[in-house]
Amino acid sequence: MAFVFMEGNEAVARGAMAAGCNFFAGYPITPATTIFNNMLQMLPPKGGTCIQGEDEIASMGYCIGASMAGKKVLTATSGPGISLYSEHISFAIGSEIPLVIANVQRLGPSTGSATRGADSDIQFMRWGSTSGAPVIVLAPKDAKDCLELTVHAFNFAEEFRCPVFIASNKEIGMTKESFDMEDLNLPPLVERTPYTGSGPYVPFAADPDKAPPFLPIGGKTLVRQTSSTHGPDGYITIDPQVIAGMQQRLHTKLDAAMDRITLYEEKMVPDTDTLVISYGITSRAVADAAASLADRGRPVSTLSLKTLWPVPESLLLEKAAPFKRIVVIEMNLGQYVNEIKRVLCGKPVDFYGQMNGILIPPAKIMEAIEND
Amino acid sequence: MTSFLNTSRPPVFCPGCTHDRITKSLDAALVKLGIPDDKTVIVTDIGCSGLFDTFFNVHALHGVHGRALTYAAGLKLADPSLNVIVTMGDGGMGIGGAHVLAACRKNLDMTLIILNNFNFGMTGGQYSATTPSDARVGSEFLNQAEIPVDICGVVESAGATYVSRISGHDDSLSDELVSAMQHKGFAVVETLGLCTGRYTKRNQLTPKVIDQMIEQRPSPGGVIAKNQRPEYGDRYRQLAKEKGKFPEPFVVKKQFDMPDTRRHEVVILGSAGMRIVTAGDMVCFAGISGGLNVSIKNDYNITVLRGQSVSEILLSPDTIGYTGIESPTVVMALSDEGVARRQKIFAGLSPDTYVLKEASVAIPDTKAQVEEIDFKAMKIKKTDWALASLAVLAKHEIVLNKDMLVFALKSRFNEKVFNLSMETVDKIV
Numbered sequence: 001m002a003f004v005f006m007e008g009n010e011a012v013a014r015g016a017m018a019a020g021c022n023f024f025a026g027y028p029i030t031p032a033t034t035i036f037n038n039m040l041q042m043l044p045p046k047g048g049t050c051i052q053g054e055d056e057i058a059s060m061g062y063c064i065g066a067s068m069a070g071k072k073v074l075t076a077t078s079g080p081g082i083s084l085y086s087e088h089i090s091f092a093i094g095s096e097i098p099l100v101i102a103n104v105q106r107l108g109p110s111t112g113s114a115t116r117g118a119d120s121d122i123q124f125m126r127w128g129s130t131s132g133a134p135v136i137v138l139a140p141k142d143a144k145d146c147l148e149l150t151v152h153a154f155n156f157a158e159e160f161r162c163p164v165f166i167a168s169n170k171e172i173g174m175t176k177e178s179f180d181m182e183d184l185n186l187p188p189l190v191e192r193t194p195y196t197g198s199g200p201y202v203p204f205a206a207d208p209d210k211a212p213p214f215l216p217i218g219g220k221t222l223v224r225q226t227s228s229t230h231g232p233d234g235y236i237t238i239d240p241q242v243i244a245g246m247q248q249r250l251h252t253k254l255d256a257a258m259d260r261i262t263l264y265e266e267k268m269v270p271d272t273d274t275l276v277i278s279y280g281i282t283s284r285a286v287a288d289a290a291a292s293l294a295d296r297g298r299p300v301s302t303l304s305l306k307t308l309w310p311v312p313e314s315l316l317l318e319k320a321a322p323f324k325r326i327v328v329i330e331m332n333l334g335q336y337v338n339e340i341k342r343v344l345c346g347k348p349v350d351f352y353g354q355m356n357g358i359l360i361p362p363a364k365i366m367e368a369i370e371n372d
Numbered sequence: 373m374t375s376f377l378n379t380s381r382p383p384v385f386c387p388g389c390t391h392d393r394i395t396k397s398l399d400a401a402l403v404k405l406g407i408p409d410d411k412t413v414i415v416t417d418i419g420c421s422g423l424f425d426t427f428f429n430v431h432a433l434h435g436v437h438g439r440a441l442t443y444a445a446g447l448k449l450a451d452p453s454l455n456v457i458v459t460m461g462d463g464g465m466g467i468g469g470a471h472v473l474a475a476c477r478k479n480l481d482m483t484l485i486i487l488n489n490f491n492f493g494m495t496g497g498q499y500s501a502t503t504p505s506d507a508r509v510g511s512e513f514l515n516q517a518e519i520p521v522d523i524c525g526v527v528e529s530a531g532a533t534y535v536s537r538i539s540g541h542d543d544s545l546s547d548e549l550v551s552a553m554q555h556k557g558f559a560v561v562e563t564l565g566l567c568t569g570r571y572t573k574r575n576q577l578t579p580k581v582i583d584q585m586i587e588q589r590p591s592p593g594g595v596i597a598k599n600q601r602p603e604y605g606d607r608y609r610q611l612a613k614e615k616g617k618f619p620e621p622f623v624v625k626k627q628f629d630m631p632d633t634r635r636h637e638v639v640i641l642g643s644a645g646m647r648i649v650t651a652g653d654m655v656c657f658a659g660i661s662g663g664l665n666v667s668i669k670n671d672y673n674i675t676v677l678r679g680q681s682v683s684e685i686l687l688s689p690d691t692i693g694y695t696g697i698e699s700p701t702v703v704m705a706l707s708d709e710g711v712a713r714r715q716k717i718f719a720g721l722s723p724d725t726y727v728l729k730e731a732s733v734a735i736p737d738t739k740a741q742v743e744e745i746d747f748k749a750m751k752i753k754k755t756d757w758a759l760a761s762l763a764v765l766a767k768h769e770i771v772l773n774k775d776m777l778v779f780a781l782k783s784r785f786n787e788k789v790f791n792l793s794m795e796t797v798d799k800i801v
């Protein structure tokens with residue numbers, strides 16, 4: 001046993017370092033600031049760059065520039081910062097720029113409460129960009145998850161060349177906890193595929209279900225990058241067929257890999273008729289509630305999602321199939337439950353959510369489960 | 373190289389547009405400089421000046437309106453060997469004002485060409501941050517109620533190390549661009565030009581009028597002596613190099629048997645300046661050294677030097693799920709402010725809960741066992757009350773014992789602070 005003791009935000013920074021992150025730009029915002037503080041301690045000794053942007057828009061711009069020069073980049077913010085990130089999230093989606101965004105969520109709307117947690121931005125992260133093209137969102141439940149999922153986030157960002165969010169929460173980011181380093185389960189690192197072809201480099205030429213191979217701006221081969229609607233050559237196009245192909249690929253490259261993108265934990269108890277689905281910090285209270293219910297002779301099964309977007313539809317269908325009733329618990333007034341209802345259409349789905357700045361206590365969850 | 377122009381994508385500007393001349397002058401400047409195409413990137417903004425990246429055979433990045441300088445900075449920091457050229461219009465300068473100021477203050481070795489043609493050409497000739505108040509533009513009367521910004525004046529005062537203003541029709545434009553690009557630091561060249569598609573249709577602006585404008589407000593002339601300083605990237609890398617060692621995580625191994633291995637919920641109620649957060653960490657270190665899982669949350673004011681400081685700590689032989697406090701086993705009431713913040717918990721405390729109350733602190737009625745201690749009478753300073761309370765816990769062997777407390781203090785403090793802390797601890801246990 002070798003316990004470390006750190007807050008979720010430090011764990012995100014350590015995960016980023018473990019993933020080979022070498023560039024960070026961000027703007028201070030509670031409750032995400034300590035990710036920036038940690039990166040400022042960790043990157044310079046390793047030869048990396050850590051910058052404070054003049055605002056959130058600039059921070060994302062710095063990250064986009066650095067990523068296009070081949071760096072593995074991280075930025076961190078909270079809801080109000082995600083609002084400002086929006087135009088650059090769209091850029092990174094459409095122009096396939098790998099980057100990892102840690103969103104340490106706080107209570108919204110707007111400036112909301114800087115030091116109060118909530119899973120405020122679950123739909124916002126997915127849809128807070130133009131065009132509707134997908135991103136990947138991973139939700140940690142504790143500090144150890146923050147470390148592990150950040151490595152996954154970098155791997156996904158590199159492979160799929162898209163923004164990947166860590167959907168953390170003030171209650172994880174700013175809570176210090178112990179965990180056993182020997183229990184860490186880090187995936188092998190994935191780097192973006194370099195272009196190795198013999199012909200001229202066509203920056204957005206790719207298989208229909210893959211991200212294009214990458215070459216950095218500043219390398220021997222000239223590279224074009226643009227935020228505008230482009231063809232494979234990186235020049236503006238108005239050809240409907242070319243546009244359609246490229247739009248479709250932004251979806252397909254993720255859809256085709258959902259098996260690998262889908263991360264979750266489950267505790268399936270034989271002969272139970274209720275499956276409680278949750279994610280993030282809430283799934284810990286759900287686990288407590290499930291344990292208490294089991295003690296009372298009314299056990300339930302639980303599914304804790306780590307990949308929220310793209311919605312792991314096959315997983316949900318498969319896991320929910322044997323159950324009569326689904327209960328969804330969220331630290332908001334109902335965001336992800338709509339996805340679950342959509343996927344499990346017809347199945348009874350009950351919901352309990354809370355948006356009052358404090359964690360949902362296990363007792364409330366037990367009540368929600370028992371209230372059928 | 374005789375030209376960097378992309379022959380398959382010739383410029384597509386309106387006839388007579390000054391952008392066309394600037395494109396050619398920039399090409400001539402790149403040729404004169406003889407810089408390698410694969411070490412050069414053109415970063416462009418939105419609008420007609422945003423087309424520049426497509427005309428050149430160099431690396432190119434075209435992005436969102438007003439943000440070109442941010443991508444440019446990311447590229448330059450990531451690859452200091454790049455020659456970074458940014459083009460934007462008066463529109464991009466206006467919407468991206470914060471980035472222009474930041475770039476001037478940073479002084480990265482990049483060249484910004486602001487193609488000022490006094491209006492938004494692409495969207496229909498609306499007024500921009502540089503449109504004269506008496507101009508006739510596509511925004512009706514709105515420009516009449518504002519004054520235009522003096523780009524060179526702004527960037528000079530923001531710290532740009534090279535600033536010049538030149539007509540886009542000036543024959544020496546390519547030489548001017550050469551000296552801007554040769555300058556080591558952030559260089560801003562404001563070119564004045566004609567938007568024949570929009571602006572000159574309703575305004576008397578000719579190359580001659582532009583020359584007169586420049587006579588009235590002469591170019592700052594390039595290198596700004598008073599702004600000279602090290603280039604940002606060089607300075608950044610020098611400072612970063614002086615940064616200490618990589619902070620490895622602090623690892624604690626189980627080395628003690630806990631006096632009691634029950635799950636504990638410890639609440640410390642204090643005020644800013646009482647080192648409550650540090651004391652909370654100590655409880656956690658001690659707990660980990662006893663083989664327990666721990667978590668801690670702190671609640672303090674945004675103005676950190678005032679108000680309550682509350683720590684909530686869980687210690688458990690099992691994995692910790694919910695990290696909120698449900699039934700505290702230990703409450704330490706060390707200040708009225710802290711107590712006020714968690715007033716509500718006292719009524720629900722069980723008779724098993726141990727409450728340590730400093731003599732000067734008032735607490736609501738409770739069924740818990742309350743021990744009152746007069747730290748003041750023991751000549752313990754207020755800043756050490758939290759630490760002293762831990763010593764009291766160690767004395768009773770609640771949550772931790774003295775060995776564990778000593779271990780925790782040793783792991784967190786340097787020798788001097790450790791010895792000082794031990795003076796307090798030794799008064800109690």
Ligand code: SF4
Binds near residue numbers: 390493
């Ligand atoms: S609209 Fe104005 S700036 Fe744009 S190409 Fe035409 S003349 Fe040039």
